[in-house]
Amino acid sequence: MRADARRNRDKLLAAARAAFAASPDAVTLDAVARAAGVGIGTLYRHFPTREALVEALYASELDEVVSSAPEFLARLEPAAALRAWMTRYAEFFKIKRGMSDTLRAGWASGSIATPATRERITAAIAVILSRGAESGSLRADVEPDTVTMMLLGVFLSTGAIDAPERIDQLLDLLVDALRPNPGPKT
Numbered sequence: 001m002r003a004d005a006r007r008n009r010d011k012l013l014a015a016a017r018a019a020f021a022a023s024p025d026a027v028t029l030d031a032v033a034r035a036a037g038v039g040i041g042t043l044y045r046h047f048p049t050r051e052a053l054v055e056a057l058y059a060s061e062l063d064e065v066v067s068s069a070p071e072f073l074a075r076l077e078p079a080a081a082l083r084a085w086m087t088r089y090a091e092f093f094k095i096k097r098g099m100s101d102t103l104r105a106g107w108a109s110g111s112i113a114t115p116a117t118r119e120r121i122t123a124a125i126a127v128i129l130s131r132g133a134e135s136g137s138l139r140a141d142v143e144p145d146t147v148t149m150m151l152l153g154v155f156l157s158t159g160a161i162d163a164p165e166r167i168d169q170l171l172d173l174l175v176d177a178l179r180p181n182p183g184p185k186t
Contacts, residue, residue, distance in 0.1 A: 009046045011036040016057045020098030021091070027098065029053065054102045055112045057095070062117060065092045069124035078132030079175055085128060086151065086171045089121065093155040122148045129178075138178050150174055 015035035019027040029050060033043040047053035068088050072081035096103070106112025125144040132138025154170045 005046075008036070008038050008042055011038065012043055012046055012053070013057055013060055016053055017061065017095055020057070020095045023098060026101075049111075050102055051106045051111050054099045055106065058099060058103065058112075059115065061092045061095055062115060062120060065089050066120045066124045069127050073128060073131055077137060078128055078135055079137045079179060082125075082128045082132065082138065082178065083171065083175045085124065086174070087168075089151060090155065090167055090171065097159060118148060121151075132178070136180060139180050142178060147174075147178070 012032060016027070016032045019032055019035060029043055029047075030040055032053070033040045036043070043053070047056060065085075065088055069081070069085050072084045072088075075081070076084060103112060107114050122144045125147045129138055129140075129142065129144055129147065133140035151174070154167065154174065158167050158170065
């Protein structure tokens with residue numbers, strides 16, 4: 001891909017990311033093209049259908065969420081890395097919410113490949129939990145899939161209210177629950 005075409009594709013994905021994060025309502029392709037500063041023809045050259053754009057954005061976001069786990073661990077202690085990663089996952093979930101109708105229809109029809117999202121998310125959590133268990137800063141007795149289910153519960157239960165401070169509070173409580181129990185108080 002030529003450098004200018006790659007830049008345009010990246011601008012389109014960034015514009016789509018912002019549009020889907022800002023509104024759970026239908027995002028128009030014209031609005032995405034305008035926000036990216038390109039014409040609708042450029043959008044269609046890169047993404048011939050709405051499904052193609054959504055599939056590319058979903059894949060890109062999932063890749064970023066999964067790859068951010070080791071990046072956070074490189075900079076932060078495990079509990080702080082887990083909390084930072086949860087915030088990034090919450091951003092992904094918010095964007096996904098805006099694409100949900102297109103994703104569901106595409107997965108049902110087979111026009112969008114069904115990704116191994118849950119497995120990849122759980123694997124990212126496993127990396128952080130393992131490092132935290134090794135350092136003693138996170139519990140060793142919690143399965144990564146349990147944390148995945150708890151996160152989905154947080155995101156699904158807060159979807160209707162869409163209150164970031166509420167999500168932050170719930171994520172803080174979840175991280176606190178994953179810290180080792182100090183034992184009985186004397």
